[in-house]
Amino acid sequence: MRKLASLLIVSILGGALTLGSYKLFFEEENVSFLQEKQDATQSLIQANYDANRTYGTNVDFTAAAEKTVHAVVHVKNVAVYSGPRSWADVMQGKTESSKALRGTGSGVIITPDGYIVTNNHVIDGANELEVTLNNNKTYKAKVIGTDAISDIALIKVEPEEDLEYIPFGNSNNTKVGEWVLAVGNPFNLKSTVTAGIISAKSRNLNPNATGQSFIQTDAAINPGNSGGALVNINGELIGINTAITSMTGSYVGYAFAVPSNNARKIVEDIMEYGDIQQGILGIRGSDFNRTPELSEEYGTTQGVYVSEVTSGSGAEKAGIKAKDVIRKIDNIKVNKFSDLTGYINTKRPNDTVNVTVLRNGVEKEIAVKLTKLSVTQLPIGLEVTNASKDELKFYQTENGVKISKTLSDQYAEEEFVGAIITEINGDKIYDIRDAEEAFKSLERGQGLTMTFIDKTGQKQRVIFR
Template identity: 65%
Template sequence: MKKLATLLIVSVLGGVFTLGSYKLFLEEEQISSSLPLPSTEERSDFIPANYTERNYGTNADFTEAAENTVHAVVHVKNVAVFKGTRNPFEFYYGGRSNSEGKAVQGAGSGVIITPDGYIVTNNHVIEGASELEVTLNNNKTYTAEVVGTDKASDIALLKVDAEGLNYIPFGNSNNVRLGEWVLAVGNPFNLKSTVTAGIVSAKARDLNTADIIPQSFIQTDAAINPGNSGGALVNINGELIGINTAITSKTGSYVGYAFAVPSNNARKIVEDIMEFGHVQQGILGIRGGSLTPQVVKELNLEATQGVYVADVSPGSGAENAGIRENDIIRKIDNIQINKFSDLTGYINSKHPNDEVSVTLLRDGREREVKVILTKYEAYTIKSIGLEVANASKEELRSYNTEYGVKINQILRNDLPAEELAGNIITEINNEKVRNIQDVERVIEGKRSSDPIVVTFIDENGEKQRVVWR
């Protein structure tokens, strides 16, 4: 019996010893050989990585935003009325009355912005219309009147006689972020409202369209086709952050790039049209452009982003605030300014006499100045490609003349911009011009076949005369 107990104790101790040896030597060796974990000190080529699980909130719900906006986007039909006979048969034998000669000239979308029937759309949707028909998502049709347009921004304001309509509230387009989810809502081809989804691909996008007032678009990859022009770009809260305006495509159909006028700019245009009947543009009073590698190298600048000030207009808000040539504008009202379209996009949402805070870089040091925006007044002589503006007393004095308007911009590539810009026009077609209203009167009063004779004083104080036919 004693031998049996002794044998049992020896067996148990042997098993414990064997299991302990396995755990201590064999298992540890297997683990260390299958999961090598070199330290960063041992490996100079170590690449840091983070595998922590995160919830990025990609499961955005668009249903509420879509339901709240589709009934506020309308179909806009541009109807042209023929004033004369449409074919030789009608000319010789008569036909239907002229009032019956109608045809659809164009169509697009529009956004109801007030319950009493104000609608925003694109200018190119309604341009040249004799009549405008607006169809709501519930198939009700109204005749619309044009309240006003702004061709430079491609925005038009319409009005229908209705009450209690669904509308989309304006959001703050300055708060739009890259990668943010957006919906493009349109009413193309009178198929009732349609919704597409995408993200904000870029902000302050300049399409280089040579417009008088540079544009600053929101770019999105939400599908927008021609019939969606004038429709709404909304965030997931159902707020209007843009008016869909353009696409970039060789085929004329959507290929991934679509652009919208920011809501802050559209809202300012609408407010101006409702209050003044036209758009009142505020300006800083500078000339310049985005910093480029060439400019940075030539001027030996430390900054690589911002707007370079090449010239300051006499009497402007910029001059009064102390902004100088060679300054670099970095921020306006804490909005980062990386390129010229950032600046124009923000300033175009402001009114004359608004005050803005400008952060600029001068001699390597940042400083902040307050600028009161001045009113942009200019007239474009389209047929010859010149934009003229009222000249200040200082500018007239420097050219030794008592009257005239200055050449503000050259809008044609075949004209010598450096030689003409800034010169003072004193006469057009032998009539004195003292302001842009005189220029408009002379140009609008001439026959289309008449030449345009421009007399101007150049920078050397000499009178020049150019005839455009």
């Protein structure tokens, strides 16, 4: 018995020493390459369904991975500096230009001649862009166009031969629970493939933003995956991986992608028109889960309650009224406002959509021709619209947007309504999309300076802290 006890003690000590040695010599420190500042609160970090197919735990991902891994690239955002960078450089006689890596991300080749989709935050502020393919070939890339609001950018390389690319899938046809793969370059680890399912659709990460509509997935996405591909089991592009919500800055169980239909529409707008053609329905509304008293009154929790119809909009002309409840659009079920805006963001001005509304207990289908976005609400409590050429000429300015309504008591309506906002934080504002992008690009805690011309023609400056 004593001999058995001695053997047991020796075994336990041996196991402890083995584990201790492993921890001491083999376990590496967890290294984060994330450049964004972290805090203790959750923060947003700039990071088709075949009914005949059986989806289960025995699904084979190899075909989809093989189809897509060669069409996802590593994107390096490089800043170029000229002249000496420091006193040490001066002392050493270094005067030539130097480069610094601002950040890295991923991109998706969408055409064989080298058009690549990525996130705007991946390439923002770059002097040079370097794109590395899966075969280690490196190209210089140029920016074709960007949309900061949707966080989508289109860049181009000039390859010697046709490149492998990923075809667009239809993100409207994706289903919650469907298998997906995320392909990208997390933590500079090239050509990484992770698997998961679609956890949710039409996810809005910011309650104050009305245009967000992300695909949520539990496929592991980390810093460096931004701009990479979210693909279905057929190897079709259904999303551009964009963001994670995390206390640590790394994957915690869910991540978010811009739906492929939205990304495709932005890319086509950039290539065909040179800017974003945004159509609007022309209503203001709310989800029923935010207004439980309305749910009780209407006897439903599904749909978008129309609180206001914009004057002159397609919705007004077609006959949509305040107190209507939008239940479907083009026969797609609308459960919440992000379902509606996510679909509208795939359309252009003058497109016609069929809107099913509930009115007085009866459902009615109304055809609405979308109009061009011409008015938006800024987070500082102002509604602005694009200024006409005559208005800009009257105020003797080449650029600006007009304040059309005050949404806060802190502004005197007679002073601000009709004024022209010309700059936000030193950046010139030419239209309402510029104004939206200026606010979207603000960092947490950053102050804001707004320059405007009041109705007397005087230039004023307001500082928000």
